[in-house]
Amino acid sequence: MAQGKIRNMEEFAAISGISRPTLSKFFNDPDSVRHTTRERIEKALEQHDYRPNVFAVNQNRRKTKNIGIVVPNLADPFFSEIGRLVELACIETGYSPILLSSHGNPSMERDNLDSLRSLKPAGVLLAPFGRASDRADIQKFDRDVPVVLFDANIEGVGKAFVGTDNFQSIDLMVEYLCRSGEPPCFFEMKSPTNPNANKRRHAYLESMQRHGQDANIFQAEGEAWNFEEIGRAEGGRMLSENVFQTNTVLCSNDRLAIGMLSAAYGLGIRVGHGKGCSLRIAGHDDHPFARFTCPPLTTIAQDYAAIANRAVSTLFRILESDDRPSEREETLFDGRLVMRDSA
Template structure:
């Protein structure tokens, strides 16, 4: 009923005859009020067609239950899957989530940090660009609220959750060496610390196994358009001397998608069958990797553990009144990946 609609919680309290603290307590946790009171509130909600602005309610709290999240690209299926897990964990703990994207641009990442600084939030989970991140702004954010780095870290002190590249890359490198020709490593742009770690893990593994490392370097050092980089650089390789081996291990699945597209364009048959020209493997197991043609062999990062542990670490810091004090031992969690064997290698 239009004439019964009200604008804020104070009006709702007055019209329903329920005290403002009790109403607020209900919206924080419906089970925290008596069953009879809960029924009275819910009947009034129906009568007055009222729903509170939970965002505004949270901002007015001494400890607002809002978490900020910054990722490089929400269109990237890797980060969209992580955000989904973060939202699930936060919702289970009664927190709202604000998601911002830097789109691989250091200036936009800086603006995202400034946006979080302007808001009253409980803490933040940040997947930093890394190489080009504005450390002054990042340190300003760290001084204001608890923060956890996700996927890529910037220091050895801030809590961090990410995949153990020195476990995941050796795992797939050893598999490729065991089942065919040793892999050539197709590098990724140096956009964060994962790039250098994965390349170094490959080099160490090949040397340990007694094989000659081969690396395809890329020209776009700060480009997050990984499919484009893989496609363009593969065409450059094919126009020149070609790949040093008949197996290619890509630094991430999005690079592998571009590599596969370029190889297909040149008429190469990809796969592990005897009549195939080349094998291609990746890293991450993004949701679309099983749908490439052929489906991509890769190592799977554990999205559930990455997202849920990131939230768990952050909530523990939020509950610590002395979160600004340097931790006696950094909580830097590195999660193992699993080999996923498909038709591409």
């Protein structure tokens, strides 16, 4: 029976029974695998007449084995964690990651992409600012170097996007909060740069309507990266002015929620679900510090590992394919409810 052409390394791994990381390690340095493994791979290559296209592509374009990873701010533990996982996934598959932070400055995102041009990366994984990103510059960069976006989506930009389904995750949280107590008000920044914030607001509105509840949105002034301070200052002001219609506040992200927890403590307001508590606070993201707040924060956990691994595997599949994808891909993972003492 005639064998169809193997299009990429994933297909070769499946048909040969050799793991993808082992194959990547071999193609990067044949001497890095055991002698018996090397013989097995070489026999499979001969049998299936396969060579990884990524090497031909890189040679023709004079690209390297470098993979650029650009995140908005490594000082944010969320991006430190997801950046770390993306970096490890690149290393496991035999590529050399170059992790860059834009330090909360959208113009530095453009500078980071310009810097990566000189390093001739095979591809770039970008967690963009979103509204503040230079869409035209990213699209121009993507014409020369394949770009896969993760965490924050910019419609029509890059070869693919991998992130969390905010409509699913917010609905999951709203359903829980309505079921376990008073329906939530929604607390967000007035001018967020990250497109996830806008999706979460719309998701909240839709979910509250489905549950037959009135939506109440409260917006904090401030556009800087210091979300905790904005949550503390603006959240504290709103708490002291008693503006929230219910005793439950769903914050657009965990960092705002952490700031509001601090404000509640300063005002002598006891947060939680137990006796003597008068306020419930919940967030979104499962920030690495969320479990250590006082009280620990109820939140939605994003699947960091799944997002990181899918973003990396999607980019490598694009690099190894004969044909560039004709349509932009989008992959969304469900969020997971994490119930802690704050709500």
